[in-house]
Amino acid sequence: MPKFSLTPKSYEGQKAFWGVIFVLPWLLGFVFFFLIPLLTSLKFSFSSIQASSEGMKITFIGFKNYVEALTVNTNFNRTLVESIINMIVNIPLIVIFSLFLAVLLNQRFFGRTFARGIFFLPVILASGVILNLESTSLVQAVNEQNANSGGLVNAFGSFELERIMIRSGVNETIVAYLTGAVDRIYQIVSQSGVQILIFLAGIQTVSPQLYEAAKMEGATGYEAFWKITFPLVSPLILVNMIYTIIDSFSRSPITELVMTTGFDNSDFGLSSAMAWLYFIAIMLVLVISTYFVSRKVFYQE
Amino acid sequence: MLMTRLLSFENWKRWLWSIVRFVLIAGLSFVILYPILQKIATAIKHKSDLYSPIVVWIPENFTLENFKNAISIMDYWETLLNTFLLSSTTTILTTASCALAGYAFARLSFKGSKLLFAGVILTILVPPTTILIPIYMNLKDFTLMGIIPLLTGDSVNLLNSYWPFILTSITANSLKAGLYIFIFRQFFRGIPKVIEEAAYIDGAGVGKTFLRIMLPNAIPAIVTVMLFSFVWQWNDSFYTTTYLTSSNVMATQLSSLPHNLSIQLEGGVATNKDPFYMSMVQDTGILLAILPLIIIYLFVQRYFVESIERSGIVG
The missing domain is CATH 1.10.3720.10 (MetI-like)
Incomplete structure (x- = not known):
């Protein structure tokens, strides 16, 4: 009975058949470890949950949890706004900084491999628990204090810079932003490891002929960057922007708030509502920034 | 004559850029490595060195006690x-x-x-x-x-x-x-x-x-x-x-x-x-x-x- 054979005979049919098989493990996981939890969490956020000996009693209460998160809870509003603002402030800094470094690391110079090695180190180190503990390290804090008075870290001090820039008539908000960036240089460097990698990879796919031609026509390195490198890697700016947003999840203080509300106070409804509000906020940022950036992005085809 | 001067100007520019680049990269590398170096310095210090005002990087009493404890x-x-x-x-x-x-x-x-x-x-x-x-x-x-x-x-x-x-x-x-x-x-x-x-x-x-x-x-x-x-x-x-x-x-x-x-x-x-x-x-x-x-x-x-x-x- 060739009609009922399990594998289809045509090449297209065979591919579709194997495609389903290959996707199947992921699909199972997607349903059980993503879709169902996502919907459950949505349901929780609209209900009040009482855990008792017979199990959980879930009653629908509408938007009460959301209202509570936004108006009653003392921490949520502040933490959410802080976390989003922090993200918005950091995105342009990280993207520009990593593009700049990628261009720098792409040039030929003595010790390039070594320098690259150091710059990708944050990819390994600056994640998860290490970063959390680092911020609480007392010895480090004290050492920094000592060093400040001793003049070691003074080199990073942005005070002088700030004065010079304000005197020369630069807008004060911009000055504050830039000096803030200088003060947080470690934070920015440590968050841009993957972004540098992606930009670097992108820059290396740009055909050298373009640069040669530009040089023949008399373009300077500066012009070559803005007229060749920048447009060609601009799609990656979008990629890196999105990556930076995703990457900020793990260090967001919201995560901690959601976990304490959920596990310590066992208020699953409220914590799910918080998590959903966070998700919605992130989506808004993502959609708006993608909209603006993708209009400027240059695609080759 | 003009050509050589131009060349030397180009040369000079290249050197300047090399120096700027070196300073930038070295500085940022230091920023990245600083916490690790600091941790190493802290880890090999003896407890008494913590309060010693003269010890910043290199400990006075070298010890592996911290490692043993950890x-x-x-x-x-x-x-x-x-x-x-x-x-x-x-x-x-x-x-x-x-x-x-x-x-x-x-x-x-x-x-x-x-x-x-x-x-x-x-x-x-x-x-x-x-x-x-x-x-x-x-x-x-x-x-x-x-x-x-x-x-x-x-x-x-x-x-x-x-x-x-x-x-x-x-x-x-x-x-x-x-x-x-x-x-x-x-x-x-x-x-x-x-x-x-x-x-x-x-x-x-x-x-x-x-x-x-x-x-x-x-x-x-x-x-x-x-x-x-x-x-x-x-x-x-x-x-x-x-x-x-x-x-x-x-x-x-x-x-x-x-x-x-x-x-x-x-x-x-x-x-x-x-x-x-x-x-x-x-x-x-x-x-x-x-x-x-x-x-x-x-x-x-x-x-x-x-x-x-x-x-x-x-x-």
Whole structure:
């Protein structure tokens, strides 16, 4: 009975058949470890949950949890706004900084491999628990204090810079932003490891002929960057922007708030509502920034 | 005459740029290495050096006591083995399942595969926080759609075992798996279709083509995914501290190090709980936790840079 054979005979049919098989493990996981939890969490956020000996009693209460998160809870509003603002402030800094470094690391110079090695180190180190503990390290804090008075870290001090820039008539908000960036240089460097990698990879796919031609026509390195490198890697700016947003999840203080509300106070409804509000906020940022950036992005085809 | 002057001007500009570049790179490298250097300096200090105003970097009394303390409190060797096993298991399983899914999304299109790929993107975009609590409750009473209670009569508690990690990585839904599927898909799309067609004409089925032709070609993508997956799993505290509360894994040990330390100090002789000393041992603990990663990094660093350049994330 060739009609009922399990594998289809045509090449297209065979591919579709194997495609389903290959996707199947992921699909199972997607349903059980993503879709169902996502919907459950949505349901929780609209209900009040009482855990008792017979199990959980879930009653629908509408938007009460959301209202509570936004108006009653003392921490949520502040933490959410802080976390989003922090993200918005950091995105342009990280993207520009990593593009700049990628261009720098792409040039030929003595010790390039070594320098690259150091710059990708944050990819390994600056994640998860290490970063959390680092911020609480007392010895480090004290050492920094000592060093400040001793003049070691003074080199990073942005005070002088700030004065010079304000005197020369630069807008004060911009000055504050830039000096803030200088003060947080470690934070920015440590968050841009993957972004540098992606930009670097992108820059290396740009055909050298373009640069040669530009040089023949008399373009300077500066012009070559803005007229060749920048447009060609601009799609990656979008990629890196999105990556930076995703990457900020793990260090967001919201995560901690959601976990304490959920596990310590066992208020699953409220914590799910918080998590959903966070998700919605992130989506808004993502959609708006993608909209603006993708209009400027240059695609080759 | 003019020509030479121009040349020298060019030369001069190049030199200046080299110097600026060197200063920038050296400075930023220092910023990156500073915390590590500081930790090393702290770790080899004796307690008395902490209060000595003349000691900043190089200790007066060199000691390995901090290392000994941190190793014994963290149960270091066992923790190291556990973490290594956990990370490498999830790495291998995740890479395999993500490669399958990535290839299917890239080349084996079927009805609805576009929609499912949108699902992959969704898993990347949704913060893990949002789905954490239902997953936690699900794993606490794991029923697998009511199959397990039928067999054993009761649901299983999968928390505090490695099962959550194994299950999520077999099904390509572990930590940041969406990103890995995306990387694989991008890479497989970059391999010319002609190769597959040639294999098919020569009589290879889809499975055989994948195993014998596509996978060997996908080494850069595989290396990239394995590296990231290993490192991120090693450092991950989000899932490990939720799924495992009592097992000895680096992330849980590190996060409970201050607590364990204070218990030990209180039980000991009159070593009163000195916050500076605690922080010192904690720094040593962090150093010990990242040390294996740094050693591995020294060896694979080259692939790290090379493979991501060829893995087609950018293409």
